Amino acid sequence: MSGNSSRAMPIIVAVLALCCCAQVFGTLAIVGYVIGNPAPPDFVAIIPTETATAISTRPRIIPTAAPNLFPTNTRVIAPPTAIPRGETPTQRATNPASTAGGLYDIFIPTPTAPAMAYPVDFKSATTLATYTVTGNTLTAISDSLEKNAMPDPHEPGSRYYARTNWFIQGEWFWKPTARGCEMDRGTVSIAITITLPALKTTAGLAPDLLKRWNSFVSNTSVHEQGHARLALQGARDYQRNLGNFPPAANCDLLQNQLRDLYNRDFDAIDRVNVEYDKDTQHGLTQGAVFP
Secondary structure, X not given: OOHHHHHHOOOEEEEEEOOOOOOEOOOOEEEOOOOOOOOOOOEEEEEEEXXXXXXXXXXXXXXXXXXXXXXXXXXXXXXXXXXXOOOOOOEEOOOOOOOOOOOOEEOOOOOOOOOOOOOEEEEEEEEEEEEEEOOOOHHHHHHHHHHHOEEEOOEEEEEEOEEEEEEEEEEEEEEEEOOEEEEEXXXXXXXXXXXXXXXXXXXXXXXXXHHHHHHHHXXXXXXHHHHHHHHHHHHHHHHHHHHOOXXXXXXXXXXXXXHHHHHHXXXXXXXXXXXXXXXXXXXXXXXXXXX
């Protein structure tokens, strides 16, 4: 869009989105998305972390996808270490096939809204998904987990038993002013999916094996919720940066700067999650290990 056309319109819109395909639908937008979606889960519960309006469907350009899956490593055999949950869940998402009550409770608080010069709305939602694990012996359960293991695009050839993926979208409006061009308003949206294993049935499991399984799922959930918290905080940071973005000399320059901002903040969320996996060895140090 040229500078002349920018001056002719009082308000212009640009959209940032995450998507898994590449096709031009409109102008002035950039995106990224998780690589690979899991197969339809056996159970899905939507846990909203903040009420907001529907995500915009304005025109967008969709470039090459960016990976942001963060699986949990469970392949190293080590004694599980109990990790306190720390917070009381406000909503419960329980797999009806499991008799281990509370294992699939999650609570991921939305970080505090930042102070901003321009109004930028924030909306978020978390989905808990499970896949079915069969067997009533340690070997059978381990084999079932292995068959369902998921890849991590950050580590070619790797396969893990749980993962978290996030989808972040930014939308903004800008306007010409006496100072050149500046933000008018915007929206930042983030959707998070945590995928965990769930036993089809606990019938026939020895008590010590059931205890080991429950500890594994609980600790794995703690690790994955850590990824979700990092993603949510990164989305809040992006909201703050977008809502305080300084004016530019003209609207073409501002558009380019806002694209760069999205890319930088997206990459920052990705990096902090990669570091989290390095620090925790994909959950190993948190007891996310089976058997």
